[in-house]
Amino acid sequence: MILIFLGTAGSGKTTITASFGEYLEKNGKSVGYVNLDTGVKKLPYRPDIDVRDIITVEELMKEGYGPNGAIVESYDRLLSHAEGIVGGILELDEERDYLLIDTPGQMESFLFHDFGIRITEHLSEPLVAYLFSPEILKKPRDYCFVRFFAIMIALRLGTTTVPVLNKVDLIKEELPSIRRLLEEVDYLNARLRLDPSMQGLLASRICSFLPEVSSPVRVVYASAKTGEGFDELETLSYEHYCTCGDLT
């Protein structure tokens, strides 16, 4: 079972890769770890496959690139290694119960760069966990943005994508109202209609299509710190695997 953690820099991909992996191992599962981030300095898990063995952002900066240029260049250079990386991932996937893939620090290096496409298109039925933080959820339209963004990922990568609200340990009290806005489209729509701005109008129009575009979405509420939601994430990965993967 392949689980890909995707999200913007700071959304907690690396931390959850480590802690969810630890959780699975404690439950007797064998876990493989893949790091696709050329810019990370230290990892809290021991990667079985690590793109930094091929190239790092730091090396490229020493060659004279600025940080943005170095990030892009690192994935440009990784392109010619994509086949080998995919081969390694598929092999590891056969050996282990779970394979956790930690993606580039900057989400766009995976989502907008051929590298991400080349890696995901050859994996068998990976599940993408789209991580986002509570800080991004300020107004009702932000919920619409996040819900649609998960669909954009599915469209771009061709993967089943589950939205994972990370860092829920920080929002104990607000969680019920956040859940409602994330899960009940009708309620979200009613709230959006109260916003008369152009933005509110656009959000309301986009949001009304959500039920037609995506099947009812299960959102995972997780904390890499406390382990909340890890059971749900494991169940989802397993269900996804059983309904889509070849179990004949």
Added chain:
Amino acid sequence: MILIFLGTAGSGKTTITASFGEYLEKNGKSVGYVNLDTGVKKLPYRPDIDVRDIITVEELMKEGYGPNGAIVESYDRLLSHAEGIVGGILELDEERDYLLIDTPGQMESFLFHDFGIRITEHLSEPLVAYLFSPEILKKPRDYCFVRFFAIMIALRLGTTTVPVLNKVDLIKEELPSIRRLLEEVDYLNARLRLDPSMQGLLASRICSFLPEVSSPVRVVYASAKTGEGFDELETLSYEHYCTCGDLT
């Protein structure tokens, strides 16, 4: 008139800021330049406002941050300066005919970080030019992705957003078929229906909503290298300003 160039790292924001500014100046317009990228090393234009006067990614890396952490941290630190930056932009906007804003190298630092919201929400009717490169357009579903992504930007920032296909000098021959897929939703939909994959199905469903979600879109075909499309971009900025700004 405020024009914000937004796009992934490598989409050509900085280059087009310089060359479009030069084009406007040659046509007798006064132009102000704003750099919001904490990671850029050298700029091909002289910024009137430059966030690197406050903080740079390089400095933060010397403090021990990795490249991704340093990028995020730089915008975290800029948050407390947002008001001052906006004040400077508004002042400059009054002095100049055009104000060109070059955004963070990594698009997500602007789109997913409060910094971007805080800057744009106080500007009067900025027009966002969403730059993307031909490399991203491989399959019909990629056109759907790009068109919807422009809508996502409008939703997130509350700005009118025009998709700008940059680097058209690289795709002379393919341009007519690219234009057709970008502009004719019915044609795009017909092409999408030929793709029986889950991804094709999702794209087709999303795409059929495009006419209802967004008004007919004018796409600009530009080249920062040859200056193609700059007249169109100028016209669009002006039209946007005249129809939305306060000209009473």
